[in-house]
Each structure stands twice: as structure tokens, then as C-alpha cells.
Amino acid sequence: MLLRLRWTLLLSPLLFSFLTASAQEPADSPDTLYPQDYFRLPLNLPVALSGTFGELRSNHFHTGLDFKTQQTTGHPVYAVADGYISRLAESAWGYGKAVYIDHPNGFTTVYGHLERFMPAAAAEMKRHQYEQETFSADLAFPPGKLPVKKGDIIAWSGNSGSSGGPHLHFEIRDTRSEEPINPLLFGFPVPDHVRPLIGGLFIYPLTDSSAVNGSGFRAGFSVTRTGESRYVIKPAQTITVRGRIGFGIIATDQLDGAANRNGNYAIELKRNGQTIYYSETDRLNFAHNRAMNSHIDYAAYLLDGRRIQKSHVSPGNPLTIYKRLSNNGSAWFSGTGTHEMEYIVSDVAGNRSILTFTLTSTPAGPVKKARPENPVAVFSYDRPNVYAAPGLRLSMEENTLYEDLAFTYSAKPAPEGAASLLHQVHDKNVPAHKSFDIAIKTNPGFTDTAKALIVNDRRQAFATTWENGWAKASVREFGDFYVSLDTIAPVIRPVNISRGKNMAGNSAIVLRISDDLSGVRSYRGTIDGKWVLMEHDGKTATLKHVFDERTPAKGGSAKHTFRLLVTDMKNNTAEYEAAFTR
Structure with missing residues (x-):
């Protein structure tokens, strides 16, 4: 698969020392950095957005705008400026069907979750898919291959990939760096007279001697709006x-x-x-995007789904949205006194809301704190870390963590049928930026490595290799892990085809596929022994073959045989076969 993202070095923690409260805003304004009248809208529909740039999503910031398409698919999608199609992609997940257009002004626009491509692009994609016998594809094109003019129809809107409903995902990227930029900075006519909403305040003691209201635990406070743009804590309190x-x-x-x-x-x-x-979500970097988990209070999110945006920045957080920081966004309080605090939340249109609150600093005193963790090791965020126990080995690269970690570990019996102990590898409430390696020792006498794999306590499976009785996998979160077996074949459920059916009135063959544990690795559909394109929609677990000139309708007089073979990650297979007419 073509990978065009250029991974850049993580932001050095030393840079934070330069991001002080005395730093100045950039001299250039968005109007001078980004052209204001260059791009048109990608749809000819009333402008309504269901998602914006920098929105907090699962494990990432949203990197574009989501244009509503009136809850339907099939709306023409237009090139927003002259350029050429530099890339076409198709996948069961992510952006699904996607078009990338490079423009001569140094920007690339991206159009995702499409239903279908314009005919010339669709022909290129389908030719490649049949040549390579694959559905998933990522194709690059030179400037003269697929040129487009501003206003040309390049595709039709859809719901493909990981879309949660019909809409158009639209991005603007820096062509050279591939960094996505906030499209609202380019002057699109998006009506916005609504002020940001503030839903709560949270205050954190950051050291063993710190306290909020005498406690070493995070404190949360409800807020209420007192005017058009003002918020205060409710009830009022010291x-x-x-x-x-x-x-x-x-x-x-x-x-x-x-x-x-x-x-x-x-x-x-x-x-x-x-x-x-001061943070500003003007542009992002795909290599850093997972650090959204450090930007928020990750433990609170796992607990109840709240996304609290922290203003104290962890030293290993590489995000470049932090424009001005003093003491990494935290504050020191000592002695006795009052301190006026103010949060100002703004949008691109200039609407803003303000939360004011007063803090009273107090002298040192007893602090109610959490029970000690009893760590087995201390990991540094900016260095490689390794740990070994009788049944577990762990290793991680530098900058896998966002801050130093008092690492905890224990082992206990695993669920029935497991091939190892259950290993409690620290705490799932702590996020990791990069994948790290774990190895688990299997039970004495265990030999069925072909069907075994590492899973976590949610039965999420990980690609597993073997070495001298150790199961090895790369994981991207802490939690509980053990070795399990996958001996169950995938399941194939036909939706509109059956043995002997006349399919002359159907435009496609549709089936659903699923797997119990390790996940589907591959699928292969054939008609009369020849490979056919099966379009895969991951969110609905659907496979669809659209009939074309290879299988024309002849009033039910033509006889055919359809076969589908599905294989999971542990080589368990399922097969479906049906003779049909068309």
C-alpha cells in the first residue's frame, strides 16, 4: 500500500522551554497564510457541518470538515479548485473511497467516504483491482493523468469506510508536509454566530504535596452561563x-x-x-495525532466518556497546537492569597466564551492522597524501557509514554481455556503514544501455536508470533493480556443469493462475514472460477459484488457458480457456494 504520510520527529521536550507566556503570536494572520477566495465549496448543498477540524475523536483529532448531505448519498462532489487527482484510495475502513487532488498553490484537498468516483477515476481503480485481485487499493498518479478543473464533478457523496452516516469528509493539507490544516481558515462561507459552550471545570494537584480543597485528587466543578458569553462556577464556593x-x-x-x-x-x-x-488548532500532524489521548484526561474518558481538555501539557506530548505555555500550562501556588483565573474559548469566526473563577492559595498542610501504587519499575518517557518477569517480557521505544511512569505488574490465573497466565500490564487508564512489544510465556506442554494468539481482557486479538514457547505481539495500550486459542471458522451469511436463484433482477450479490476472535484476514470471491471484485464495508461486515459486463443479465438463461472463501488470521476458513442463473 502506498504510504504518503511523511512521519516527522517528535517535538523535543526542550522546545517547551521556549514556549513561555512572553512569546508573541505569529506575525502572519490566517488571511495571509491561507488563500481566502481560492477554493469553492465541495458540494452544491446548503452548508451544514456535523464535524469540524480538531474535534476530539477516539484516539485522534478530527482532521477535516464533515459536510452533511441531507442524510442521503449520491450528491455530486466538486473539485474545489484546479489541479489533478494525485491519489485514489479504497478501503473497508477509514475514509473508504477517497480522492486526493493536488493544487498548484501548494495545498492538497481530500474527499472521503465517497459512494463512487468519476468515470475516469473509477476505471483506473477497477483496472488495478482486477489486475491485483484486491479490493483495498491506494493509487498514485502523475500530474497529467487525471487533471481536473474547479467545479468538475470528481465523485458522488456516500457512506463508505468508517463513516457513521452519509456525509462528505473534506480536508485541506499542505502538499509538501501532508499536514492537515483547518479548512475554516480558508474563508469558506460557513455561517457561525454561536459562541462555544463550556461544560465544566477541573483542577488537578500535580505533585505529592499539591492539594485542591485539601485533597490530592482531581476536583470537578459545575458551571453555569450568566450572560451571553460569561460562565461561573455553580454553586459559588471557595x-x-x-x-x-x-x-x-x-x-x-x-x-x-x-x-x-x-x-x-x-x-x-x-x-x-x-x-x-494558549492552544490553537490551526494544523495537525498525523504522526502526533494519537497524542489527543494526552491532551485529554484519558482516565476520565475511559471512566465515563467525558473528554476533559487539560491545560497542563505532559513533557512527552508532541502536539504542536500549544502556542504559548508557562510552566507547561500549570501554575504554582504558595503562601496565602487570592488568584483570578480565566478560561477563554474561541472559534474561527471570533465567537468566544469566558469562564472566570477565583482560587485561594493556602499554606502547606496535610493532603489526602491515593494509596501508593507499589511499582515494580520506573519508566522514563524519553528513554527506551524494558521489563522482565518470569512469564512476561516488555520493551518499548523512547517517547512511547507521555510522562514518566511508576510501572505496575502482576499475574493471576487466566480465563478457562487460556494457554497462559493473565498478565496485568500496568493500568489501561494510562495512554501510550506508540506500540510496544510484549511476550507471554505459555503454559508448560502447550504446543498448538498455529491457533494461539495474544488477547486482552476485552477479547481483542493481536497479531502473534512465536519464539521458544513465548507468544509475542505489539500492543498500543496497557491492560490485561493472555494467550488464547482461535479454532472457530469465520461465518458467511448470504443476504440476497441462494442456491439455484435467478439473479437477473438483482444488481449485486450481497453477503455478510464475521469472525469470532482473530478477525478476517482475507476473502476471495469467484464466478465460474474467475476472481470478482467484492466490495467490503467494514462497519456493516458486508461484501458486495456488483454485476458488470463480465456477468450480463440474460433473463435467467445463463448459468453461473459463485464461490466465496473467507480466512481468518489463524487460517480457519469458511466457504460458501451457490449456483445461480442470470
Whole structure:
């Protein structure tokens, strides 16, 4: 698969020392950095967005705009400017069917979750798929192959890939770096007179001697709007702090005519009028995007789904959205005094909301703290880390963690039928930026390595290799792991085909496939012994072959045989066969 993302080096923690409250805003404004009248809208529909740039999603920030398509598919999608199609992609997940257009001004536009491509592009994709006998494809084209003009129809909107409903996903990227840029900075006519919404305040003690209201635990506070743009804590109360303190906020944005809760553009935190934190979601980097899990209070999200945006930045967080920081966005409080705090949340259109609250600093005193963790090792975020126990080995590269970690580990009996102990590898509430390797020792006498694999306590399976009785896998989160067996074949469920059926009135063969544990590795459909394209939709577990000139309708007089072979990651197979007429 063609991989065009250029992975860049992670932001060095030393750079944070330069991002102080005294730093100045860039001299260039969005109007001078990004052309304002160059791109047209990609749809000829009333503008309504269900998602915006920088929105907090699972394990990532959203990197574009989601245009609503009136809950239907099949709307023409237009090239927003002159250029050429540089890339076509098709996948069961992600953007599904996607078009990439390079423009002469140094930007690339991306159109995702499409239903179908324009005829010339569709022909290129289908030719490649039949030549390579594959559905998933990622094709690159030179400038003269598929040129387009502003306003040309390049595709039709759809619901392909990991889409949650019909819409068009639209991005603008820097062609050279492939970094996605906030499309709202390019002057698209998106009506927005709605101020951001603030839903809660959270205050964090960051050291053993820090406290909020005498406690070493995070404290949360409800807020209420008191005017058009002002928020305060409700009920009104005195909040005491001491030591190093961090802050977090629940905030979203809305646009005219839509109830969707979207991402924020800018968040600023001030202490006594001085900025200690300022973030701006103007552009992102795909290599850093998973650090959204460090940007939020990840443990709170796993607990109840709240996405609290922290204003204290972990030293291993590589995101470049943090434009001004003092003490990495935290504040020190000592002695006795009052401190006026202010959160300012803004959108691209200039609407803003402000939360004000007062803190009272107090002298040192007893702190109610959590029970000690009893770590078995201490990991550094900026160095490689290894750990070994009788039944477990772990190794991770530098910058896998966002901050230093007091690592915990234990082992206990696994569920019935497992081929190893269950290994509790730290705590799932701590996010990891990169994958790391674990190896688990199997039970004495175990030999069925062909069907065994590492799984976690949610029965999520990981690609597993073997070495001298050790099962090895790469994982991207902490949690509980053990070795299990997958001996169950995938399941094939025909939707509209059956043995002996006349398919002359059908435009496609449709089936659903699933697997119990390891997941589907491959599928192969044939008609009369020849490979046919099976379009895979991952979210509905559907395979579809659209009849074409290879199998024309002849009123039911032509006889054919359809076969489908599905194989999972442990080589368990299922087969379906049906003779039909057309």
C-alpha cells in the first residue's frame, strides 16, 4: 500500500522551554497564510457541518470538515479548485473511497467516504483491482493523468469506510508536509454566530504535596452561563489550592443551524491576567495525532466518556497546537492569597466564551492522597524501557509514554481455556503514544501455536508470533493480556443469493462475514472460477459484488457458480457456494 504520510520527529521536550507566556503570536494572520477566495465549496448543498477540524475523536483529532448531505448519498462532489487527482484510495475502513487532488498553490484537498468516483477515476481503480485481485487499493498518479478543473464533478457523496452516516469528509493539507490544516481558515462561507459552550471545570494537584480543597485528587466543578458569553462556577464556593496545580475544561463549539457539538479552535487560560496556556488548532500532524489521548484526561474518558481538555501539557506530548505555555500550562501556588483565573474559548469566526473563577492559595498542610501504587519499575518517557518477569517480557521505544511512569505488574490465573497466565500490564487508564512489544510465556506442554494468539481482557486479538514457547505481539495500550486459542471458522451469511436463484433482477450479490476472535484476514470471491471484485464495508461486515459486463443479465438463461472463501488470521476458513442463473 502506498504510504504518503511523511512521519516527522517528535517535538523535543526542550522546545517547551521556549514556549513561555512572553512569546508573541505569529506575525502572519490566517488571511495571509491561507488563500481566502481560492477554493469553492465541495458540494452544491446548503452548508451544514456535523464535524469540524480538531474535534476530539477516539484516539485522534478530527482532521477535516464533515459536510452533511441531507442524510442521503449520491450528491455530486466538486473539485474545489484546479489541479489533478494525485491519489485514489479504497478501503473497508477509514475514509473508504477517497480522492486526493493536488493544487498548484501548494495545498492538497481530500474527499472521503465517497459512494463512487468519476468515470475516469473509477476505471483506473477497477483496472488495478482486477489486475491485483484486491479490493483495498491506494493509487498514485502523475500530474497529467487525471487533471481536473474547479467545479468538475470528481465523485458522488456516500457512506463508505468508517463513516457513521452519509456525509462528505473534506480536508485541506499542505502538499509538501501532508499536514492537515483547518479548512475554516480558508474563508469558506460557513455561517457561525454561536459562541462555544463550556461544560465544566477541573483542577488537578500535580505533585505529592499539591492539594485542591485539601485533597490530592482531581476536583470537578459545575458551571453555569450568566450572560451571553460569561460562565461561573455553580454553586459559588471557595476553592483552595497549594503546590503545582493543573487545570482542565470541558468545552465544545457549535455552528448555525446544527446541534452537533464540534471541536474548539482556541483555548486560553490566564492567571491574574497573564496567559499560562494558549492552544490553537490551526494544523495537525498525523504522526502526533494519537497524542489527543494526552491532551485529554484519558482516565476520565475511559471512566465515563467525558473528554476533559487539560491545560497542563505532559513533557512527552508532541502536539504542536500549544502556542504559548508557562510552566507547561500549570501554575504554582504558595503562601496565602487570592488568584483570578480565566478560561477563554474561541472559534474561527471570533465567537468566544469566558469562564472566570477565583482560587485561594493556602499554606502547606496535610493532603489526602491515593494509596501508593507499589511499582515494580520506573519508566522514563524519553528513554527506551524494558521489563522482565518470569512469564512476561516488555520493551518499548523512547517517547512511547507521555510522562514518566511508576510501572505496575502482576499475574493471576487466566480465563478457562487460556494457554497462559493473565498478565496485568500496568493500568489501561494510562495512554501510550506508540506500540510496544510484549511476550507471554505459555503454559508448560502447550504446543498448538498455529491457533494461539495474544488477547486482552476485552477479547481483542493481536497479531502473534512465536519464539521458544513465548507468544509475542505489539500492543498500543496497557491492560490485561493472555494467550488464547482461535479454532472457530469465520461465518458467511448470504443476504440476497441462494442456491439455484435467478439473479437477473438483482444488481449485486450481497453477503455478510464475521469472525469470532482473530478477525478476517482475507476473502476471495469467484464466478465460474474467475476472481470478482467484492466490495467490503467494514462497519456493516458486508461484501458486495456488483454485476458488470463480465456477468450480463440474460433473463435467467445463463448459468453461473459463485464461490466465496473467507480466512481468518489463524487460517480457519469458511466457504460458501451457490449456483445461480442470470
